[in-house]
Amino acid sequence: MTITLNSKIPAGSINDKWNTYKEDAKLVAPGNKRKFKVIVVGSGLAGASAAATMAELGYQVDVFTFHDSPRRAHSIAAQGGINAAKNYQGDGDSVHRLFYDTIKGGDFRSREANVHRLAEVSVNIIDQMVSQGVPFAREYGGMLDNRSFGGAQVSRTFYARGQTGQQLLLGAYQQLARQIGLGNVRMFNRTELVDVVTIEDRCAGIVTRDLVNGEVVSHSAHAVVMATGGYGNVFYLSTNAMACNVTAAWRAHRNGATFANPCYTQIHPTCIPQSDPTQSKLTLMSESLRNDGRVWVPQNPDETRPAAQVPETERDYILERLYPSYGNLAPRDISSRAAKRSVDSGRGVGPLKNGVYLDFSDAINRLGKDVVEERYGNLFEMYERIAGENPYDMPMRIYPASHYTMGGLWVDYELMTNIPGLYAAGEANFSDHGANRLGASALMQGLADGYFVLPYTIGNYLAPMLNKPIPGTDHPAFKAAELAAQARYQGYVDIKGTRSPDYFHREVGRIIWDYCGMERTQQGLEKALSELPALYEEFQKDLRVTGDTESMNQTLEKAGRVDDFFQLGMLMCRDALEREESCGGHFRAEYQTDEGEATRDDEKFAHVAAWEWTGDPTKSIRHQEELNFEAIHLATRSYK
């Protein structure tokens, strides 16, 4: 397949593009929709909402998740909130402002038209979720409450205590469950995608593996939606759930879908620092805490007094000092680097000196403990459970950790990858967040894609296929993919080496974190690119998976995922190496101002890098989609 990256952006002014598109899109008549089968892989916000809506419209929908229930998807762990340009607070918010903030927050590396559409439909999301019974926080008069998030000077974030992701996901899950109950959706739990099948340059379906009995099965469809989340677990330690992985997206990539901007990864500034070598994951503390918490480190690297005894004059409130206009609500990439520099300069706090303080004592004095508890009670409890310290008495200790990945499968305006019939939605695609995502925008994007974009765009693709036969699962391409998948999983068992998949995951994660984490250099990336293939070879020779392929085998599942992380990791480093500029989450130490801020190179790099698989992840081919900014002017991002 030759790669063409046609973004299919509709003509017209930025305000009209989405309406123009909807007016021009081809439709499938209600009675004909049941003749089309759509597969949705993943049941998070994007997947569940897309599946439920398409089933309501009348399509036959099959949904696949590796979880035991669609309600477990990792969207559930999002804490802080969801943005929408409702301007309920009357503080000057608008669709344009949300659009601009998102483009600027992404350091001018996202596609204008997609982001504007996101801001437009953001208001519909809140209406939809309230009508489904999502118990958002309310004021005493019964109206919806809002709070502020990083990178914004308005309060546009809707929330449900510290569990917004949970409530939104359960809302979407319940809509999905309704369609399952009505017989419009067939749900496949504990089933993992192991391959994507393309026939005659169209996506024809997928191959899955039943995690309970190991059975490998093909499924054909008119279209396939990948709503499979991000790849932040490539770092091993991250705030992602343990099972989050890149396998589905990677299998699509290996079958011809280009993978865009893999080096754009987000390191979230407020996570609980690592405390122990056995640690399996890091826990996020919501960004909303930065509304009332103040970030500081002692000025003296040798400070030994407890936080409360360090006088004001000997504290460095790093974000308030460096970014006075946004203060503690500076965007994530900027806040993370400020924390990293403080720790690197020896001023870190805690027993391992690997964190910075997030201090609520001023907020408690100003608002009272009750108000602080009302706002953040469950987050404070969670912190105490994990860190064993009470944040009402001593400041939290926080440090950045891998949290979200802006990169992902390349998609056009219709959310279709470069393979016709294969779509990507939510965190799995690359399109809306550029080089850095603003807080409370992931939930917005997942639901925008699933509820309000895909159900429109998919009809435009399906309409011309009416009454035309599609390849069935007896097609040789499906059979070949099944055999290859069986051989792949049997292969892991047959290596019979000495090291567990977790061992290799830790090792690959360490290399990626050290050289392709918060700060990258040419030298470091080249080092990673020489170490990774050697480690990958060791993986292929020395992996040990006990048990067999015909029963529940979590070690085997892990082996397949780590294998794909290796390949992705190499591509990430390649991408980071070739992007000779700093932007958002991609910070190349060679490209910074005297004050240590990211320096973009708009002349050379105002484009999307979309990678084509060649069989060897170190030899992938780089394609470019130029980013044209018509509605806004490229500017140096400043939060000072």
Added chain:
Amino acid sequence: MSNHLKNLKLKIWRQSGPTDKGHFEDHIMPEISDEASFLEMLDVLNEGLIGENKLPVVFDHDCREGICGTCSLMINGQAHGPERSTATCQLHMRKFKSGDEIVIEPWRASAFPIIKDLMVDRSAFDRIIESGGFISANTGGAPDANLIPIPKSVADAAMDSAQCIGCGACVAACPNGAANLFTAAKIAHLNLLPQGQAERFKRTEAMVETMDEYFGSCTNHGECEAACPKEISIDVIALMNKDYRKSKFKNRKEISRN
């Protein structure tokens, strides 16, 4: 600074599949940091088992932040272990002492058949939600979100019961294997809200009767509330029972208003 626990005696349920009888297997955990979570302790055990060419212990887990509801485990006979309002993934080894014997079992309930070792099938919960645990609001056409004001106290009460993570601890802790707390939490969440009124009694009837197909009956032991990692109050069961009784009159006449 972290301390280390020594010489933990683990008694773990092993069962190769749904039809296997199953048995306890003894393991010694020579040393573990008190900063480790309970599941990280099992990770260490499993790495060791792989090292010895043995099968690791299968258990369900995912977010490890206490919100996805995937993890389970009866620990010394208590669902999610000894710490109040804490899911197993957030339980830390600092709650144990060197030399402790720890008995680890799967959820035990006839509605949750064992898949392997400590992993069970909780899909009966999904059946209950599919029968009515939703508000029928198709995408598109929703009115403005602020059109219907919801008193803060009502929104808060709905949120209290909407916090359920669907882990199944309530069922595992119940001597009858009843799912009343799970079902009632969802019914209370939706029935309290103005948006949920249209289907209130139809929902309640369908969900209660689906629940009864799979699960045991509630006899007010209150073990479910004690085990719930989200501290959902059994008051919701009273609300459910009240609406279920009403539904038997209301639904016959297709009248769903109060």
